[in-house]
Amino acid sequence: MRFEQLQARAKKAWQEVVSPQIPLIRMGMATCGRAAGGQELLQAFQEELAKNKIQAQFSEVGCLGLCYAEPMAEIILPGRPGVLFAKLTPAKMKKIGEDYLVHGKIVGDSALAVMGPARNGTPAFTDLPMVKGQQRTALRNCGIIDPTNLDHYLAHDGYVGLKRALSLSPDEVIAEVKTSGLRGRGGAGFPTGQKWEFCRKATGTPKYLICNADEGDPGAFMDRSVLESDPHSVLEGMALAAYAIGAEHGYIYCRAEYPLALERLDLAIRQATEHNLLGDNILGSGFNLHLKIKMGAGAFVCGEETALMASIEGRRGMPRTRPPFPANQGLFGKPTTINNVETLANLPPILAKGGAWYAGFGTEKSKGTKTFALAGKVDRTGLIEVPMGITLKEIVFDIGGGSPIGKKIKAVQTGGPSGGCIPAELFDLPVDYERLAAVGSIMGSGGMVVLDENTCMVDVARYFLEFTKNESCGKCAPCRLGTRQMHEILTDICAGRGRPGDIELLEEIGAAVRKGSLCALGGTAPNPVLTTIQHYRHEYEQHIQDQRCFAGVCKALITYSINAETCNGCRVCATNCPQQAISGEKKKPHVIDTALCIKCGICYEMCKFDAVVRQ
Amino acid sequence: MEEIKFTIDGQEVTAKPGQSVLEATLAAGIYIPNLCYDPKLEPYGGCRLCVVEIEGMRGLPTACTTKVTPGMKVRSETPEVHQVRKITMELLVADHPLECLTCSLNQRCDLQKAAAFLGVDQSRLRRSERALANDESNPFFVRDFKKCILCARCVRVCSEVRGLGAIDMAKRGYEAFISPFAGLPIADSICESCGECVDHCPTGALYVRGEAILPGKEVKTICPYCGVGCQMVLGIRQNRIVKVLGDLTYPVNSGSLCVKGRFGLDFASSEDRLKTPLIKKNGQLVEATWDEALDLVASRFKEIKKKHGGQAIAGLCSAKATNEENYLFQKFIRAGAGSPHIDHCARL
Numbered sequence: 001m002r003f004e005q006l007q008a009r010a011k012k013a014w015q016e017v018v019s020p021q022i023p024l025i026r027m028g029m030a031t032c033g034r035a036a037g038g039q040e041l042l043q044a045f046q047e048e049l050a051k052n053k054i055q056a057q058f059s060e061v062g063c064l065g066l067c068y069a070e071p072m073a074e075i076i077l078p079g080r081p082g083v084l085f086a087k088l089t090p091a092k093m094k095k096i097g098e099d100y101l102v103h104g105k106i107v108g109d110s111a112l113a114v115m116g117p118a119r120n121g122t123p124a125f126t127d128l129p130m131v132k133g134q135q136r137t138a139l140r141n142c143g144i145i146d147p148t149n150l151d152h153y154l155a156h157d158g159y160v161g162l163k164r165a166l167s168l169s170p171d172e173v174i175a176e177v178k179t180s181g182l183r184g185r186g187g188a189g190f191p192t193g194q195k196w197e198f199c200r201k202a203t204g205t206p207k208y209l210i211c212n213a214d215e216g217d218p219g220a221f222m223d224r225s226v227l228e229s230d231p232h233s234v235l236e237g238m239a240l241a242a243y244a245i246g247a248e249h250g251y252i253y254c255r256a257e258y259p260l261a262l263e264r265l266d267l268a269i270r271q272a273t274e275h276n277l278l279g280d281n282i283l284g285s286g287f288n289l290h291l292k293i294k295m296g297a298g299a300f301v302c303g304e305e306t307a308l309m310a311s312i313e314g315r316r317g318m319p320r321t322r323p324p325f326p327a328n329q330g331l332f333g334k335p336t337t338i339n340n341v342e343t344l345a346n347l348p349p350i351l352a353k354g355g356a357w358y359a360g361f362g363t364e365k366s367k368g369t370k371t372f373a374l375a376g377k378v379d380r381t382g383l384i385e386v387p388m389g390i391t392l393k394e395i396v397f398d399i400g401g402g403s404p405i406g407k408k409i410k411a412v413q414t415g416g417p418s419g420g421c422i423p424a425e426l427f428d429l430p431v432d433y434e435r436l437a438a439v440g441s442i443m444g445s446g447g448m449v450v451l452d453e454n455t456c457m458v459d460v461a462r463y464f465l466e467f468t469k470n471e472s473c474g475k476c477a478p479c480r481l482g483t484r485q486m487h488e489i490l491t492d493i494c495a496g497r498g499r500p501g502d503i504e505l506l507e508e509i510g511a512a513v514r515k516g517s518l519c520a521l522g523g524t525a526p527n528p529v530l531t532t533i534q535h536y537r538h539e540y541e542q543h544i545q546d547q548r549c550f551a552g553v554c555k556a557l558i559t560y561s562i563n564a565e566t567c568n569g570c571r572v573c574a575t576n577c578p579q580q581a582i583s584g585e586k587k588k589p590h591v592i593d594t595a596l597c598i599k600c601g602i603c604y605e606m607c608k609f610d611a612v613v614r615q
Numbered sequence: 616m617e618e619i620k621f622t623i624d625g626q627e628v629t630a631k632p633g634q635s636v637l638e639a640t641l642a643a644g645i646y647i648p649n650l651c652y653d654p655k656l657e658p659y660g661g662c663r664l665c666v667v668e669i670e671g672m673r674g675l676p677t678a679c680t681t682k683v684t685p686g687m688k689v690r691s692e693t694p695e696v697h698q699v700r701k702i703t704m705e706l707l708v709a710d711h712p713l714e715c716l717t718c719s720l721n722q723r724c725d726l727q728k729a730a731a732f733l734g735v736d737q738s739r740l741r742r743s744e745r746a747l748a749n750d751e752s753n754p755f756f757v758r759d760f761k762k763c764i765l766c767a768r769c770v771r772v773c774s775e776v777r778g779l780g781a782i783d784m785a786k787r788g789y790e791a792f793i794s795p796f797a798g799l800p801i802a803d804s805i806c807e808s809c810g811e812c813v814d815h816c817p818t819g820a821l822y823v824r825g826e827a828i829l830p831g832k833e834v835k836t837i838c839p840y841c842g843v844g845c846q847m848v849l850g851i852r853q854n855r856i857v858k859v860l861g862d863l864t865y866p867v868n869s870g871s872l873c874v875k876g877r878f879g880l881d882f883a884s885s886e887d888r889l890k891t892p893l894i895k896k897n898g899q900l901v902e903a904t905w906d907e908a909l910d911l912v913a914s915r916f917k918e919i920k921k922k923h924g925g926q927a928i929a930g931l932c933s934a935k936a937t938n939e940e941n942y943l944f945q946k947f948i949r950a951g952a953g954s955p956h957i958d959h960c961a962r963l
Contacts (some may be wrong), residue, residue, distance in 0.1 A: 477764070488741045
């Protein structure tokens with residue numbers, strides 16, 4: 001089939017989605033939707049409808065990024081735009097079935113948004129506070145199309161970028177990507193066009209293209225969402241990149257902990273090969289590309305490019321010194337380009353709409369858009385994609401909605417365990433590679449954890465160090481031993497065993513580990529410690545000198561007591577104390593025996609009169 | 616070949632083409648602390664003690680992985696370089712047993728040398744020790760995990776030089792340790808006990824059993840075991856062999872030895888060792904001279920040949936003999952004894 005014929009077929013298929021003959025229920029079925037219970041809901045709903053003899057069809061879509069609203073379903077009635085229902089439960093779903101599916105009525109505020117103009121008080125999807133400030137490019141199809149349906153992808157300008165690229169020379173494709181200003185979205189931010197040019201110019205055959213899908217930062221799920229929700233955008237991006245650098249073989253290195261992503265990638269590769277979008281003589285151009293999936297075995301460090309290549313080659317996943325850079329000596333010693341999933345997913349629209357279009361977003365040095373996994377103490381958690389240059393304030397408050405329980409937001413940790421804590425005072429900071437680096441953090445792959453006033457910064461540093469300590473490969477001494485030593489010191493401080501001089505020692509070791517480590521894992525591992533010391537030194541001092549943790553997190557440094565003035569002797573705390581550490585007669589002030597207290601905080605949480613004091 | 620000129624801390628040094636900054640600097644007699652570097656192995660960049668500043672290069676590259684280029688300006692003694700090395704060394708020492716006096720590598724230890732160079736004093740750090748029991752399964756050498764600094768020289772020599780790959784790093788981070796496949800004891804692995812790993816260990820993490828004493832003198836000799844002719848350096852004390860090393864300068868074996876050469880020389884001072892031929896007389900083995908013994912053998916061979924023909928004699932020669940000796944032996948059996956029955960132990 002010619003490409004134009006494919007497109008015509010796809011348009012027809014998509015038309016059946018947006019204006020179905022019978023009601024269409026589209027359920028969010030990426031891992032996030034499934035984890036929230038999407039599959040069970042869908043099954044129960046199907047049974048319910050069958051029982052009531054209500055005709056409807058079902059399909060799966062990927063992730064819209066609104067994690068806080070999962071599980072979600074979009075219901076499209078014939079002749080109407082789709083309506084998005086959120087935070088579904090079996091009871092809610094049953095009610096919606098009656099109200100909306102049968103009677104076409106949206107009752108109360110059961111609907112989250114309309115996938116079109118606002119209607120009867122239900123806002124348009126694009127006007128939702130979480131969606132409004134976004135510019136979805138890499139995520140353009142996520143949650144919109146059925147990821148297992150090639151036609152859906154094609155109907156959204158799928159493979160148009162590739163088709164155009166194949167009519168250009170590889171150098172012209174590289175020039176287009178250079179114009180776009182796209183920089184590597186895996187974290188380091190190296191200009192993509194330049195990376196390709198190095199590889200294109202390198203001597204040696206064959207050349208290899210690798211898609212780095214070994215997303216490992218805790219709390220980061222940008223790549224997973226794209227792979228699960230829109231796998232063809234990654235494949236098209238790979239085809240573009242391979243054409244530009246002159247590679248005919250590509251690997252997708254994806255962690256084995258992403259089974260759904262692997263399944264959908266595998267299906268997408270077969271579909272693309274079947275339709276001549278991959279394989280030999282792609283779209284009659286004479287360009288060949290064969291892709292293989294390689295599963296990662298769960299090592300964080302294999303996201304580092306030289307370790308990743310060692311792993312593909314069958315060796316232990318450990319980084320090596322660069323130079324030589326992969327562009328000259330990469331996989332099996334051959335010129336290799338490694339691009340991250342998000343980078344690749346940005347490429348099809350860049351080639352379809354032109355590099356200048358993409359460069360229209362963002363700041364001077366950081367063009368385009370960036371996805372962030374917004375998590376932590378924020379009301380609307382989820383996956384967002386925003387233009388570079390947006391401020392942290394806009395992300396945390398406008399998009400994320402600030403604290404869900406009215407607490408003061410204290411800081412945000414960007415860049416995962418390799419990043420740093422940025423205090424709320426700096427929230428006017430526009431987000432781009434250079435400015436995040438200037439305050440000691442990094443863009444990283446896009447993790448963004450919001451911390452509120454009940455977060456202890458020493459504990460946060462300890463948490464991230466525990467991760468990097470466990471994930472250090474062990475090859476180089478500063479990282480292997482330095483992360484452990486820093487973790488030991490932080491654990492001591494949190495446990496009330498901090499010593500005078502520990503803060504300075506952490507700074508000294510942190511600096512040495514940063515400068516002395518072999519790869520970026522060790523090079524960035526001290527960031528959470530160094531930035532929290534930089535911005536919250538007083539908290540460290542309080543832990544060590546005053547033996548106090550004012551955030552109330554470090555158990556060894558807090559005590560619970562009962563304020564006799566406010567306690568009315570309701571006995572709720574005493575009844576719920578797992579240690580029977582609370583005594584006192586009914587209607588008389590109670591007392592906590594600190595020797596028995598295990599500082600679980602149950603009394604503190606349960607007291608309705610704020611009589612339990614945490615110090 | 617052209618020599619390459621570069622400077623280290625302002626001092627001009629020449630390097631051979633292809634040499635790393637570390638190799639050229641060490642060759643010029645200037646010490647840069649290092650632990651994972653090994654002249655026989657590919658550069659590794661693991662211990663990070665040889666970090667240096669190089670004009671025009673970002674960060675602190677390792678001297679062992681950076682090739683010298685003409686005019687390169689290297690600085691090895693800046694405060695920043697020293698600080699990174701010193702902290703790295705402090706971290707290594709904080710995790711290393713401080714029992715140097717009873718360690719078999721005392722005074723020959725690369726870790727001691729580097730620590731002394733960097734002036735690591737009383738550690739400010741939290742001390743730790745890995746809770747792994749020694750691997751005592753091999754009859755010739757012991758692996759003490761607590762002293763291991765994970766430079767992976769043993770792993771690399773086993774794979775790069777011996778082509779065997781009996782060991783590799785297992786687990787990650789601080790938990791990482793050197794192990795044969797599937798965590799087996801070394802004796803149950805494909806290890807051939809060549810001991811090359813022990814030879815290349817910079818600390819006392821791998822040591823030969825009973826080799827703690829220092830030799831009084833060193834003697835170069837050829838291994839008596841086979842025809843390859845590996846040169847070895849024997850450490851001698853009180854006329855006994857107390858240490859066996861391969862001779863790094865000898866082209867035949869470049870320092871390598873096999874299990875027999877390295878660990879099989881204790882017969883030299885064995886009580887049971889035969890020092891003269893023995894001839895059985897009246898059911899008793901009696902000491903004899905070589906002339907007596909050879910005369911006896913020659914006369915018996917002649918007798919057999921006369922009585923039963925040459926074909927009644929067969930010869931089996933040994934891999935311990937050189938090619939020339941084996942040639943002579945087959946000549947003796949074929950031409951002397953007149954027998955076609957000649958074979959060699961290596962064929963069995």
